Amino acid sequence: MTKQERVTFVINTLKELYPTIPIPLDHKDPYTLLIAxxxxxxxxxxxxxxxxxxxxxxxxxxxxxxxxxxxxxxxIIRPCGLSPMKSKGIxxxxxxLIDKHGGEVPQSFEYLEELPAVGxxxxxVVMSQAFGxxxxxxxxxxxxxMYRWNLTNxxxxxxxxxxxxxxxxxxIWNDLHLQIIWYGRQYSPARGWDLEKDIITKTVGRxxxxxxxxxx
Numbered sequence: 001m002t003k004q005e006r007v008t009f010v011i012n013t014l015k016e017l018y019p020t021i022p023i024p025l026d027h028k029d030p031y032t033l034l035i036a037x038x039x040x041x042x043x044x045x046x047x048x049x050x051x052x053x054x055x056x057x058x059x060x061x062x063x064x065x066x067x068x069x070x071x072x073x074x075x076i077i078r079p080c081g082l083s084p085m086k087s088k089g090i091x092x093x094x095x096x097l098i099d100k101h102g103g104e105v106p107q108s109f110e111y112l113e114e115l116p117a118v119g120x121x122x123x124x125v126v127m128s129q130a131f132g133x134x135x136x137x138x139x140x141x142x143x144x145x146m147y148r149w150n151l152t153n154x155x156x157x158x159x160x161x162x163x164x165x166x167x168x169x170x171x172i173w174n175d176l177h178l179q180i181i182w183y184g185r186q187y188s189p190a191r192g193w194d195l196e197k198d199i200i201t202k203t204v205g206r207x208x209x210x211x212x213x214x215x216x
Contacts, residue, residue: 006204007167014179021178030105030130037125043080062094089117107131128174136164136173141184150206
């Protein structure tokens with residue numbers, strides 16, 4: 001298989017498996033998505049979706065959020081981990097949104113990445129899912145699968161994102177990154193991986209990855 005044939009196989013298989021794509025994090029607008037994505041760092045989406053209704057019942061916009069103290073926010077979000085940093089980030093970015101952006105989430109990578117506790121991946125998710133701007137946020141699933149599928153060298157997430165954007169058509173980035181995440185969770189996890197169920201890796205996988213699997 002040529003690289004282009006592998007890419008086409010990946011795209012077509014994911015399209016067949018996920019014709020409609022569930023959104024992993026529950027939200028109702030750009031602000032609640034931003035907070036949910038921030039909370040998801042080193043935390044499962046399932047856990048985030050259990051915690052955000054508790055937080056959003058008290059504050060689902062920056063104006064209400066800054067009425068709460070950092071400690072009150074931290075107590076609610078504690079189960080998501082990294083709560084000291086995340087609570088300060090949520091409180092701080094809510095202030096900045098009010099002071100600099102009229103209480104709205106800016107539709108700009110540059111402005112989003114200036115916000116506390118918001119990195120490139122979080123900004124990419126918000127730009128993609130809230131505003132429909134083409135982006136390719138790379139999480140651990142995408143990083144792992146792009147390496148297994150021999151589409152990146154796996155050096156780091158920055159390189160993986162560059163490679164993904166180079167080989168996949170821009171008009172499908174927003175759907176594709178979600179399809180890869182769901183596929184990774186269902187068929188190609190880091191632990192408890194059954195290659196027989198993982199049709200994509202079995203078909204296009206990197207030789208060293210396949211050899212390593214069969215040696216086990």
